[in-house]
Each structure stands twice: as C-alpha cells, then as structure tokens.
Amino acid sequence: MKEHIQATTPDQRAMSKWDLFATWIGANANNGTWYIGGVIAAVGLIKASTLLVIVGSLSYVLLALASYMGYKTGLPAMTLTRPSFGVKGSILPSLVNVVQFIG
Numbered sequence: 001m002k003e004h005i006q007a008t009t010p011d012q013r014a015m016s017k018w019d020l021f022a023t024w025i026g027a028n029a030n031n032g033t034w035y036i037g038g039v040i041a042a043v044g045l046i047k048a049s050t051l052l053v054i055v056g057s058l059s060y061v062l063l064a065l066a067s068y069m070g071y072k073t074g075l076p077a078m079t080l081t082r083p084s085f086g087v088k089g090s091i092l093p094s095l096v097n098v099v100q101f102i103g
Contacts, residue, residue: 007074 040048069080078097081090 005075005079009074013074 040051043051066077066080070077073080078090078094081093084090085092
C-alpha cells in the first residue's frame, strides 16, 4: 500500500506565535545543547561568544531556509528530504533527528 502525504494549506494551519515560540524553546532545551554549551564554554568567554555568534548565525540562516520551504509547501522537513535522498534515503535524516533528541 502506497503512503500518500498531503500538504496543508495556509488556512488549515493553526499555529500561533506562542506555539512557534514554545517549539523553538523546546527544541533548544535538550541535553545535547547543554553539553555542547559546556564544552564551548571551556574555551573562554570571548572565543565562545564569537564562535556562538558565527555558528549560530549560519545555523539559523539554514534553519530559516528549511522552515521557509516547509511554510511554502505545507510539508514537514523530513518529507522535503525525499527528493534529495529518496524515500529510503530520507530515513537517515529522520534517524539523525530522533537521535539528537534522545540526549
């Protein structure tokens, strides 16, 4: 049986600004983030701050682009990886996403 994925239209989306805020806070409240923060802190305040600004800016640009693709298409990010990796190949980004939240 073939799986059918349907995009949501803008009028079907019911996410408020509060929901978006809570999602981003929840995404950053995990053990991996805390661990990396502790490791980066060991290099000192100036180096750590510089590194976080540079890497954070780059990361958020990439995340914003991926989020915009999801917004425009109405599809989840893991579904959007299918054209690049194929259905079976999209399992790898999905597993990486799951493992990072295990902590």
